[in-house]
Amino acid sequence: MSCRPPRTPAHRVRRAELAATAYAQVAERGLEGLRVREVAAEAGINHATLIYYFPTKANLVAGVVDHVLGLLVAPAVTPAPQPDQAVMHRLAHELEDIAARLERQPQIFRVLTELQLRGARDAEVGRALARMDDAWTRFLVGMLRSGIDSGELRSDLDADRAAGLLRAVFRGIGLAALRRDDQKPRDLVDEASKMLASWLAARSDR
Amino acid sequence: MSCRPPRTPAHRVRRAELAATAYAQVAERGLEGLRVREVAAEAGINHATLIYYFPTKANLVAGVVDHVLGLLVAPAVTPAPQPDQAVMHRLAHELEDIAARLERQPQIFRVLTELQLRGARDAEVGRALARMDDAWTRFLVGMLRSGIDSGELRSDLDADRAAGLLRAVFRGIGLAALRRDDQKPRDLVDEASKMLASWLAARSDR
Amino acid sequence: MSCRPPRTPAHRVRRAELAATAYAQVAERGLEGLRVREVAAEAGINHATLIYYFPTKANLVAGVVDHVLGLLVAPAVTPAPQPDQAVMHRLAHELEDIAARLERQPQIFRVLTELQLRGARDAEVGRALARMDDAWTRFLVGMLRSGIDSGELRSDLDADRAAGLLRAVFRGIGLAALRRDDQKPRDLVDEASKMLASWLAARSDR
Amino acid sequence: MSCRPPRTPAHRVRRAELAATAYAQVAERGLEGLRVREVAAEAGINHATLIYYFPTKANLVAGVVDHVLGLLVAPAVTPAPQPDQAVMHRLAHELEDIAARLERQPQIFRVLTELQLRGARDAEVGRALARMDDAWTRFLVGMLRSGIDSGELRSDLDADRAAGLLRAVFRGIGLAALRRDDQKPRDLVDEASKMLASWLAARSDR
């Protein structure tokens, strides 16, 4: 409280490392099971030292939020297609990205859900997630609009409403990570790809 | 612990009431914020009395699970269509049901998500949810199969995979309740209805 | 509090039975582990019914005291020798009695020790035990005096001091029940018999 | 639980002090009346601080056990006689030691009895007491053997059985502390000294 820690690069790096450790704990035990002492022990430092970097537990949770958002915007497994490519191709890439995450780091969806639930009661978490959601929505709307304009997508599509549904579909697929014995994420994504194509694509055969 | 209370009808009713109170608390403050004393206070009884009905907190959470499952199988807002009706009609009814819940009791999706997260770490909760999920899956698969057999749905549909995606879509729509300022649930559901139709329905025009 | 239960014979019998049940619980789990509900459950009645017979837990403990004292004065395994028999013979009988109890119902010494510890802090229990102890002391002193008078015991014996030591020896032997893997009670008693003889008996060989 | 406190000398000292406080509480109110909060209050610290040193109540009880054993092996009031002195003299010293404790710190016998009772149900406590008892037995047996070999004690003595009875006698004398209005411990010990002499000593006059 007296002297806030400096924002040197080394400090930032350390904070990021500790936030990653906290993220791992949340993935394992849930936000409810997050313990300051446990995170510090996992990081091999004294709990008071952790508090030096994150003065309150809320700060630590904010660090976890940052970490998750960082993971989400991180370079996907496959290189992102250019904006000038076909919309259906770009959507397929998004689905591919989700499938890859579901296979390699399913915890991210779990932690994200934990944070969304908390966001409803914690204004700071809520705002951060809302920002991310808005950015995602804008991205989807833009993509859909360009597809509609180019004639690749159905002309009677409402970009805003369609983006809302797209988000719901993606979210729903991500939530499959919460079931243990679910079917292969790959199958789910392949089927979703067909569904979206039949829904969005302009009917060239008419 | 020594002498368990009897299972008289009155006792069951009381337990159900208290579970409902606990459910409301979870909806408001999350599973993490569930407090035995708070639930008792809300119900206007001593906390020890609550423990008389639910000897442990885990029991109380199990009561919340039962309550949620009860809500989910409760008679939907509109009368359920008969199994001999068109599949698309029945699917539309499912969507309608979700929309109605999203408008009238959105907490149910919030609590359900809380329970799913806990289910990953709490075997008892996990089992109960898995049972529900399995029943839902069987229901969807059966519906899709009958549609495929009758020629109403695309003949090349894989009922199991399609049911998996359907579940994901429904789940994703339900999760819209976690966002505060989302678009109208009705719009989301209407759009989803179109999407599912274009995906599942046999192309009579070909 | 309003109406104390009647003292009918049936009532007394029931109280005695319940006290015996409580005694068994104390033997098993200690005075600290005595639970009103547990005793009631063991007796197959509602805990409130037990409270009807023993309005407070202290009453129940008093009942256990009575039960233990009853066991102690109960007809010993072998018929008690007449007061006109040799003192050493009567002492040997006392030792035999302890040995028999150590073999058949060692719990009695355990419970007795529990009660003695409590008696230091609970006036009611303390008084009851003190009465018993006094009676025992008087018995021993009388026996020793008659032996001294008759010339069977050493003439220079101080009956009061000797009785005190006798009590200590008996108590110490009884406490052997608190050790699990102790030597055979029989050996202990036999050895004690020799020790007391060499200490108390008049030296006829001098 | 996560990060156990270090075992620095200062820490050990503090633990010992707190264990002594707990010991005093047990002496005053019994093991049953031992309260973590009460001990902390008596020590002038917050109860959570006490838990910092003794993470569980069982740990605290173990600390009390250690404290008692430490008191028992502590340098007796009078300097311990050398092993080459007469056995009867050494036995007399043991009795003297008990008498001194009975007069100066009678609580030790009370607490010891509490612990013995608990040891029957608490494996950890039981083991610690068994170790002490074994050591004591070995000490007595060794002493008796040397006396028998040197001709100071009766040649027909069975060292093991005699040690068992000796232990019982000592224990019984120690238990005199549980009675409030008992005779002087000194008288008891003097009488016991005579008794043991007549029992153990070789009859030089025969």
Place this chain on the structure above:
DNA sequence: TATGAATGAGCTTTCATTCAT
């Protein structure tokens, strides 16, 4: 920077006891 020690608010659970029926 880093740490061990210390703290207070609050949690679930236990249990003897009371009471209306």
Place this chain on the structure above:
DNA sequence: TATGAATGAAAGCTCATTCAT
């Protein structure tokens, strides 16, 4: 007599946070 329901006073324990060094 007998019972199920209800209660309040604790109890042990957890944990984020503070602080002196």
